[in-house]
Amino acid sequence: MPVRLVVLISGTGTLLQSLIDACADPAYGAQIVAVGADRDGIAGLGRARAAQLPTFVCRVADYDDRGDWNEALADEVAAFEPDWIISAGFMKIVGPRFLARYGGRMLNTHPALLPSFPGAHAVRDALAHGVKVTGCTLFTVDEGVDTGPIIAQRAVDVFERDTEDTLHERIKVVERAMLIDAIQELVARQRTSEGEHS
Ligand code: GRF
Numbered sequence: 001m002p003v004r005l006v007v008l009i010s011g012t013g014t015l016l017q018s019l020i021d022a023c024a025d026p027a028y029g030a031q032i033v034a035v036g037a038d039r040d041g042i043a044g045l046g047r048a049r050a051a052q053l054p055t056f057v058c059r060v061a062d063y064d065d066r067g068d069w070n071e072a073l074a075d076e077v078a079a080f081e082p083d084w085i086i087s088a089g090f091m092k093i094v095g096p097r098f099l100a101r102y103g104g105r106m107l108n109t110h111p112a113l114l115p116s117f118p119g120a121h122a123v124r125d126a127l128a129h130g131v132k133v134t135g136c137t138l139f140t141v142d143e144g145v146d147t148g149p150i151i152a153q154r155a156v157d158v159f160e161r162d163t164e165d166t167l168h169e170r171i172k173v174v175e176r177a178m179l180i181d182a183i184q185e186l187v188a189r190q191r192t193s194e195g196e197h198s
Contacts, residue, residue, distance in 0.1 A: 002031035003187050006082040008090035009037050013044020015088035015109060018176040019183070020051045029187035034080040036073070038092045054080070060092070070097040077102065084186075088179065091120060093145060106141040109179055111171045113137060113153055118146035123168040132158050134167070136175040138182050152182040 005023075009016050016035060022028050035048035036056045048055045056076045063069040074097065077085060087108040094106070112122035114137040119125070126134040135155040142148035154174045158167060 002026070002029055003084065003190065004033045004080070004082045005030055005084055005086050005183075006034045006036060006077050006080050007032055007048075007086045007088050009035060009042065009044040009048075009088055010039060010091040011042055011044055011089050013042070013047045013089065014172060015176055015179055016044050017047050018180055019086065019088065020047065020053070022180045022184070028184060029191065030183055033082060034077075036076055038090065044089070066095060067097050070095045074098045074101045086179075086183070087141065094141065096143065099141070099143060103142070104140060107138055107151065107183075108141050108146070108148070109175055110137045110139065110146050111168060111175060113155065114139060114146055114150060123171065124164045127158065127162060127164055127167060134158055134171065136171050136178055138178055151186070152178050154178045 005019070007016050007019060019032060023030055023032050032053055034054045034056065035045065036058060037045055038057070038059060040057050045055050058069065058073045058076050060066065060069045063072060073094065078101070083105070085102055085106040087106060089109070110118070110122060112126050113135045116131070117125045117134070133155050135153060137150055138152040139146070139150045140148040154177070156171050156174050
């Protein structure tokens with residue numbers, strides 16, 4: 001049985017698209033069972049629908065407080081019985097009520113080499129600091145902001161002429177490959193441990 005993924009997004013969904021493409025090969029070992037977003041009208045949801053994947057939208061503004069939103073998001077996710085949740089450009093921090101149910105099973109990609117430049121403006125912050133090398137990080141989400149255990153990282157050179165957009169686009173190329181490769185490795189590792197325990 002392929003590993004079941006729920007992918008959470010907030011934007012254009014190019015990371016999602018690379019996962020959709022990878023999962024099209026049964027040998028990849030993972031399957032996207034749903035795509036969730038914190039807002040409507042984003043290109044990423046169009047990509048999900050084009051791939052005939054179930055989608056859901058869970059907006060913070062529709063709930064009395066952040067805790068209720070976390071619970072509602074966890075309920076939406078739970079309906080699809082995922083093994084892992086992939087936050088792929090999902091611009092919301094999940095809190096204790098979500099992590100109580102999915103802690104250790106939610107992975108997030110970040111466009112910088114953590115622990116440098118956590119937060120929502122990682123590319124801008126790295127550029128402003130004047131670093132010559134930045135990159136991307138895949139990590140397991142914990143209660144902090146971009147503080148969880150690191151699973152994979154890849155480096156990207158910063159060029160003199162880079163703007164936030166040009167640098168982010170180059171990071172995203174590397175970030176997509178990192179995400180696809182890391183999930184494949186995690187699936188293989190899970191298969192091995194299941195084999196050892198059966
Ligand atoms: C990625 O760089 C992700 O790390 C950041 O937003 C970007 C998502 O891009 N938070 P896309 O929506 O997958 O194209």
